[in-house]
Amino acid sequence: METMSQFLSSCLPHSPIHIPHPLQRVRIGANAAFVHIRSFMRISHISLTNFRNYARLELAILPGMIVLHGDNAQGKTSLLEAIYYLATSRSPHITADRQLISWLADDEPIPYARLVAEVTAASGLKRIEMTLLAGNRGSAARFKKEVRINGLPRRVMDLLGQILVVMFLPQDLALVEGAPVLRRRYMNVTLCQTDQQYCQALRKYEHTLSQRNALLRNLQEQGRRGDHSQLQFWDETLAATGAMLIAGRHRLLRDLERRAQRIHRDLSGAGEHLRLRYQPGFDVSVEPGGQMAFNAGDLGASALPELPPDEITGRFMEALSACRRDDLIRGITTIGPQRDEMRFLVNGHDLGLYGSRGQNRTAVLALKLAELSWMQEITGEWPILLLDEVAAELDEKRRTYLLERVGEAEQVLLTTTEPSLLPSELLKTAARWHVRNGTITVEETLSG
Amino acid sequence: MPGAIPASVTRLIDEFSRLPGIGPKTAARLTYYLLRTPDENALALAEALRDLKATTRYCSSCYNITEQDPCPICSDEKRDHEMICVVEEPLDVVAFERTQNYRGVYHVLHGAINPIEGVGPDQLRIKELVARVSQGAVREVIMATNVGLEGDATAMYIHRQLNGLVRLTRLARGLPVGADLEYADSITLSGALEGRQEMHE
Ligand SMILES: Nc1ncnc2c1ncn2[C@@H]1O[C@H](COP(=O)(O)OP(=O)(O)OP(=O)(O)O)[C@@H](O)[C@H]1O
Ligand SMILES: [Mg+2]
Ligand SMILES: [Zn+2]
Numbered sequence: 001m002e003t004m005s006q007f008l009s010s011c012l013p014h015s016p017i018h019i020p021h022p023l024q025r026v027r028i029g030a031n032a033a034f035v036h037i038r039s040f041m042r043i044s045h046i047s048l049t050n051f052r053n054y055a056r057l058e059l060a061i062l063p064g065m066i067v068l069h070g071d072n073a074q075g076k077t078s079l080l081e082a083i084y085y086l087a088t089s090r091s092p093h094i095t096a097d098r099q100l101i102s103w104l105a106d107d108e109p110i111p112y113a114r115l116v117a118e119v120t121a122a123s124g125l126k127r128i129e130m131t132l133l134a135g136n137r138g139s140a141a142r143f144k145k146e147v148r149i150n151g152l153p154r155r156v157m158d159l160l161g162q163i164l165v166v167m168f169l170p171q172d173l174a175l176v177e178g179a180p181v182l183r184r185r186y187m188n189v190t191l192c193q194t195d196q197q198y199c200q201a202l203r204k205y206e207h208t209l210s211q212r213n214a215l216l217r218n219l220q221e222q223g224r225r226g227d228h229s230q231l232q233f234w235d236e237t238l239a240a241t242g243a244m245l246i247a248g249r250h251r252l253l254r255d256l257e258r259r260a261q262r263i264h265r266d267l268s269g270a271g272e273h274l275r276l277r278y279q280p281g282f283d284v285s286v287e288p289g290g291q292m293a294f295n296a297g298d299l300g301a302s303a304l305p306e307l308p309p310d311e312i313t314g315r316f317m318e319a320l321s322a323c324r325r326d327d328l329i330r331g332i333t334t335i336g337p338q339r340d341e342m343r344f345l346v347n348g349h350d351l352g353l354y355g356s357r358g359q360n361r362t363a364v365l366a367l368k369l370a371e372l373s374w375m376q377e378i379t380g381e382w383p384i385l386l387l388d389e390v391a392a393e394l395d396e397k398r399r400t401y402l403l404e405r406v407g408e409a410e411q412v413l414l415t416t417t418e419p420s421l422l423p424s425e426l427l428k429t430a431a432r433w434h435v436r437n438g439t440i441t442v443e444e445t446l447s448g
Numbered sequence: 449m450p451g452a453i454p455a456s457v458t459r460l461i462d463e464f465s466r467l468p469g470i471g472p473k474t475a476a477r478l479t480y481y482l483l484r485t486p487d488e489n490a491l492a493l494a495e496a497l498r499d500l501k502a503t504t505r506y507c508s509s510c511y512n513i514t515e516q517d518p519c520p521i522c523s524d525e526k527r528d529h530e531m532i533c534v535v536e537e538p539l540d541v542v543a544f545e546r547t548q549n550y551r552g553v554y555h556v557l558h559g560a561i562n563p564i565e566g567v568g569p570d571q572l573r574i575k576e577l578v579a580r581v582s583q584g585a586v587r588e589v590i591m592a593t594n595v596g597l598e599g600d601a602t603a604m605y606i607h608r609q610l611n612g613l614v615r616l617t618r619l620a621r622g623l624p625v626g627a628d629l630e631y632a633d634s635i636t637l638s639g640a641l642e643g644r645q646e647m648h649e
Contacts, residue, residue: 215568230601
């Protein structure tokens with residue numbers, strides 16, 4: 001992965017080497033800020049059983065741009081959700097996994113949903129299969145996810161990175177305006193798609209955090225009899241894995257900030273300057289007590305010095321022992337990446353507090369496009385793009401800007417209730433699918 | 449419908465549902481199955497259950513389950529009593545014995561530290577291990593708790609208790625992460641035993 005990204009960054013930016021795309025398709029513009037990548041990854045077939053309102057779907061998917069249109073509540077977003085779920089093992093919505101299983105399957109003894117994608121990649125054809133089992137109704141049996149890759153049972157974690165996706169959703173706006181948990185989720189999902197080590201650290205961190213919190217409560221109950229030395233192991237594990245999360249998130253936001261700033265300038269004009277600020281869930285000062293604190297002022301992520309993970313581990317350990325008494329009283333771990341924040345600033349003002357709707361939309365679009373370009377660079381692939389209702393959500397200028405940048409992707413699925421909002425040039429070349437009540441009909445393209 | 453099910457039936461269903469991996473439905477199915485089987489089969493099961501408790505106890509040295517105290521392993525003169533392998537469960541002992549490669553003795557903790565499930569060091573046979581080692585005459589303690597956070601937490605805790613008293617080693621990481629020892633195959637387990645390393649904080 002490193003050599004690939006080195007290779008790519010050596011042809012970046014304004015690379016004289018232009019690798020022609022294997023299939024020339026919709027190209028309504030090109031931008032030097034984006035790498036031209038010869039990509040092979042795409043989904044060639046998807047099959048859904050009992051997923052949302054799809055009782056049964058078998059669908060071959062072509063490369064290029066696909067416009068999914070249809071009335072409200074027909075299943076457009078659900079198809080994108082299925083692909084996103086196969087790629088990340090999560091829904092893009094805040095929803096219980098159980099809700100993905102069609103409610104029509106509720107009467108079956110064990111309600112289940114199955115998602116299968118055939119993926120064409122440089123390494124060959126892969127079959128990715130996921131089964132969601134609801135467990136018996138009324139019984140204690142729990143919800144289960146089962147993953148198979150090429151027929152072999154795998155861990156859920158092994159799914160990540162098999163299909164790369166970037167999704168644009170109307171509710172992305174909540175990244176700026178909503179609760180911090182959404183932004184942490186965003187950082188986690190984005191990093192997990194490309195970084196197995198991060199993903200492993202995240203799982204270990206979350207597990208350790210629950211054990212530590214349980215221990216804090218047990219110690220609280222035991223009072224003076226409690227053996228506090230038991231905390232040491234969990235503190236050390238928390239600090240070591242937490243440091244990897246902090247280092248990963250900082251690196252991510254730094255890379256995204258640089259890219260997002262360029263895009264944001266294009267979209268909003270020269271007067272507005274975007275910053276992404278990373279605020280770790282405890283003060284990772286460079287020098288303890290020094291003036292260069294990590295959280296200080298309105299510095300963006302790229303202005304902060306990069307800290308090696310062991311240094312963060314050390315600081316984390318210190319911070320944990322400093323607040324141990326507080327943690328014991330409250331019965332919960334009060335510091336750490338579970339409290340991390342990222343903030344969007346324009347000209348030093350926090351958009352979450354002061355941004356106008358339009359400003360926030362622009363910032364989110366810049367972030368998502370930055371994510372796309374970032375993912376391309378580190379993986380050397382075009383991710384599959386899932387664009388939900390972007391035509392209705394964005395004004396003409398932003399819409400055009402976005403569509404220009406995704407026109408060359410290997411595979412784009414775009415939903416709309418209103419195809420007439422899309423550029424006619426795009427409609428001429430894109431495939432058109434009509435979505436109605438959980439069925440999809442492939443239509444003739446206008447140009448034929 | 450109170451009284452629709454006789455009390456003795458409900459009682460057995462309740463007892464079955466206490467067992468790991470058995471939900472109320474399975475418990476009911478097992479109970480009604482036993483109701484239909486010939487008397488002698490049901491009685492044989494009852495006797496087996498009673499004998500299980502009546503004839504077994506913990507070995508006073510290694511805390512493995514045994515019919516005689518000390519257990520056959522602890523009373524075997526030919527084994528190396530200066531080497532103790534610390535495991536979570538009695539079934540882990542079985543796994544090591546299968547390798548036919550280990551000639552020391554064991555110490556069974558009966559679990560691992562797991563705060564979420566309310567298991568702390570006091571619920572495990574850790575004090576007994578420390579006492580055993582403090583009496584001297586132990587050359588090496590091999591930590592063979594499961595691979596994973598809880599097993600590691602247990603190993604580190606014991607490490608701190610025994611530090612300086614004895615040579616401490618940990619199984620080599622040939623084992624798949626999250627693997628339970630009882631399911632490891634003999635070759636993997638033998639390898640992990642041979643490649644064991646000094647334990648540090
Ligand atoms: N678990 C489920 N089982 C069955 N149907 C479901 C389930 N969850 C959601 N649905 C239904 O699936 C339908 C499709 O929803 P979806 O969000 O995909 O529609 P859409 O075509 O994107 O509509 P819109 O244009 O309004 O965004 C909705 O009517 C929804 O109520
Ligand atoms: Mg929708
Ligand atoms: Zn014994």
